[in-house]
Amino acid sequence: MAGSDSKEQTAAGQKRLLGTFGGVFTPSILTILGIILFRRLGYVVGGAGLLSALLMLGLATLISVNTSVSLSAIATNRKVRGGGDYYLISRSLGVEYGGALGVLLYLAQAVSVAFYCVGFGEGVAALTGGGALVVQGAAATAAVCLFGLAYAGADLATRFQYVIMAILVAALTSFFVGAYGAFDPVQLQANLFADPDVEVEFWPLFAIFFPAVTGFTQGVSMSGDLRDASRSLPTGTFLAVGLSAVVYGAAIVMFAAARPLADLAGDYEAMSGIATVGWLIGAGVLS
Template identity: 55%
Template sequence: MAETAPSGTATARFGTFAGVFTPNVLTILGIILFLRTGWVVGQAGLLGALAIILLANSISLLTGLSLSSIATSMQVKAGGNYYLISRSLGLEIGGAIGIPLYLSQAISVAFYIIGFVEAMSAVPWLGTLDPQVLATSVALLFVGIAYVGADFALKIQFGILAILVAALLSFFAGGWGSIDSPTLAASYTDGVSFWVVFAVFFPAVTGIEVGISLSGDLKDPSRSIPRGTIASILVTAVVYVLAAVWFATHADPMTLILNTAAMSEIALVPVLILGGVAASTLSSALGSVLAAPRTLEAVSTDRVVPRWMANRMGSPTEPRAAVLLTGAVAVGVIWAGDLDVVAPIITMFFLNTYGMVNLVAAIEKAVGNPSFRPTFSVPVLVPALGALGCYGAMFLINAPATVAAIVVTYGIYFLLRRRALAGTWGDVRSGVWTSLARFAL
């Protein structure tokens, strides 16, 4: 099967644990866990917080099952979700999703770095620095690391994972002598509702994008993506549920709403929480700064956007032009918004992408495309529910923004249609006609 997508790296280097599970976990257990989970519990109450966590993780799990099904039906190369969608529904639809997907990943870099700077404001000598200057400096440092290569970035992730585990153990080891009855009901402040809280929380579960975006660097993508993705979703969902319960039984709602450092006050060793915040937010930013350029490289190699964006600038493995462009986007966002402004934007972008992944899996399964033969098969109801959950959540969070997102997606689609982009692979559209012909006979 001929392809125009980049093969990613000169040699596939990473297995399931290093290439999918660990990057996903480090991204999912990030800034939302340390700085916003307590706020979620304070606003929504324990029952509402658990509902938000379970709903978000259900959407993530359904999407993970869908992308695992798609990934095991083809030879997966670089580009992550863009690659899966474009090879299933064609370049026009793939591009209409790939461009917003890239932007959401690039914006995520800024999101995590802004969170890091917010957390570090508690450190006396860092708190005196201009937050945007500090955030820009961190962003440029990470762009430099990504420019050098993914090998170095993924090597340091195991040290970051150890710090994260130590921080979580400190959190759950603290407060055993002061367990109170949790506040179950919501205590929403002005302008806040269930769906506003959901929109702030949802970026926490978008970390599965990192592993799939490194597909071109995996030794066996069709094996690693399903195993690593589903395992990371389940493990981190348990962590978030336990964290919500621990917050609810150790602080009253207003304390959780107003005090973003509540986790440190509960922890047995507070300084470990600060280390965990730094490690998790920076690792999440690093994961995004690795994922975004690879998505852009795949989109560019397919000529959806200008080819110069896929220029590796002398590197045999790294999409350096895309890394520099990602850095520019991240720095622009750092100077334009704060954490609670950026989070809902990322949520809408990712829900749109996840909805499309589920639609692809549902359509492939429903039409009986003869070229769609996944080794990891799921019932058509799974992706159908996933798509319904994604688009339903988008409308409930912000209906006008949802309409705008759909209009932008279709606008990109029709622009790409006019360019008459052609791929050398078969997609689901040919499968539909084949299925109709078989039915007619």
Template identity: 30%
Template sequence: MASKRVDWGRFGLASDAEREASETTRLKDPALEEGYYGGQDAELFAEEKGDVPWWKSTFFVSERVLFGTWDGVFTSCFVNLLGVIVFLRAGWVVGEAGVPLAALAILVSVVVVLTSVVSAVGICERTRMESGGIYFLISHVLGSQVGGSVGLVYCFGQTVGISLCVTGFGESMAKLLDLRWMWAEEAMGAAALLLLALINVAGVKWVVKVQFLLLLLVLLAVIDFLVGSFLKHPEEAGVTGWSAVTWANNTRPGYTEDNSWFTVLGVFFPTVTGIMAGINMSGDLRHPARDIPVGTLSALGLSTVLYLMFAVVLGATVERKVLLTDYMITEKVSALGVLLLIGLYTTTLSSTLASLYGSPRVLQSIAGENVVPFLSPLAKGKGPNKVPVISLVVTVVVTLVFLMVGRINTLAPIVTMPFLATYATIDYAYFALAMTADMQRKREARFRRRPARAPPAWCLPPTITPALSQTKTTSARRKVA
């Protein structure tokens, strides 16, 4: 019987030739350098970690999958940023505040989250990112206790945001199907929530594959809306087409009841709170320090352009009274209402899917650090990607509670405060890290510039001082000679 050749390289006993060949292979594949097991251990565990592109992996084989800039970060961020509020409340925002102030609310929201994104990117560049997303960023700089408390606040905001998305989905589906049942909206939202939770349990591969399909449908809906604004519509719909008169009427504010610009900002701001979805994927990325900045900033830039486009198109084509009362006005403006409805439903589902991916993983990381002892059962994961099933169940239960008691205009302001607190903490964490790093760099530079000199005789031990004196005496005699 032929003897099986032992791979001694796995135990650190390879020959010089084998070790050189292994090093060449590692340099050709950067993923081995920053793989799941990381650093020098990448060679030792290269077979076990399963570092293959997600599109080459099979559906039903349980293996670890890592993602990149566009398939991981950009897709997750963009489907979160183009949420239900853009389709169902963009007209109301323009009708209340007018086009200029609506654009100001959009830009203020974007600037607030952009500041936090830049801070998060700075932390990513100065640290080695691990799983945990928001919790890891904060706890790595400010400690696990601060990171755990802020992480729980962030998860609460995400949970209310999920209920906001499924509430919008249930509201639109109930109107579309003309359901008269009192709990019809809540039932439709709960059904969608449970379906997306099952997709998350199936694994991160399923989440990303479904997100790509939903992203395509959302982009088709946006194109349908833009093309439809140039077409002629029935007069009774309140859609005038591109009109200078309509634009002039919609430039001034027209607040109703107790509403103000800050009310409008509070309703719109939850749209941009999904910006951290890519950071929450840190544990499933090949190169987090490179993928997170590019993917996140690209998604935010494209989303900002689409926000402003919606505000301008609605302000120039729809009468104000219709903007204030008809939440489905975007469907009437579009060329094919079916495409926009599909986009509305898919953006709701995609935002919910991405949030259901991120929040349980933050909870899992907090529980894994044992910051809050009674949360320790939430640290358990399923499969190679450590899918947080128990944390996902807790998130779904809390979401169902808010789904049963809230409406979109009620839930939207509740979402705002937890995210503002999280963003402020991220900004402070980056400030503290940057100041500490600069101080350390200056301290090292000061010691490098200081010339080396011998210590004075009085600080030397007694056994060294006579010898040093003898050496000085010998040197002096040589000079005299």
């Protein structure tokens, strides 16, 4: 028994290769800074106005921080093994609740992957001018590639995510440089409050925006591949939530200072129009 336990501990030690940055922060920030940032944030600002959009960000961040505090309390009070959200829930609420919620988490993850693959396919079709066959082919190819990455293990997936991060940084840099050039203080002041002609109710817009900040739980899914999960999970999660709040806040201000609200509300491609290199925004969406 002692020899078996020793082998299990050695295997676990060999598996947990990831630190805070690669295992928690990077997957979390890549999930948070996603399609809503590139395709829906301008619409939210256009419908709500600058101040209401910042209020939405504040409420969403408050919820994220509250959840992160709970996650951190659990992660630092026990030894965290593989299983991510399911492990933490089952060890906190019991096997019965953990099993039921684990099935839901599994189904949610499976459906999410399918949606992401279809979204990737639609992005490819939009860039290439293709039709339904292009969408289906690109989505199927993406699913196969994701399966290959998952099968190969977390180490290869972690290396690949740095490529995605580089694309994301390039896309955001292109947007902020273009927005800085188009920054108009008069326009910013005019966009403080919603335009009565395009105003959308607060809560429907909040419902559109809120999924943008839920990706911070992605790092929890890597709990079985971390060198020190009890330390990495709280640190990486809070860093991801904090940085994403800064990025979203800056983007909201830049949108409001660069375009009239009516233009933002009627154009999902507003970020591409503001960016210095428009196709980088498309690359960011695909990433």
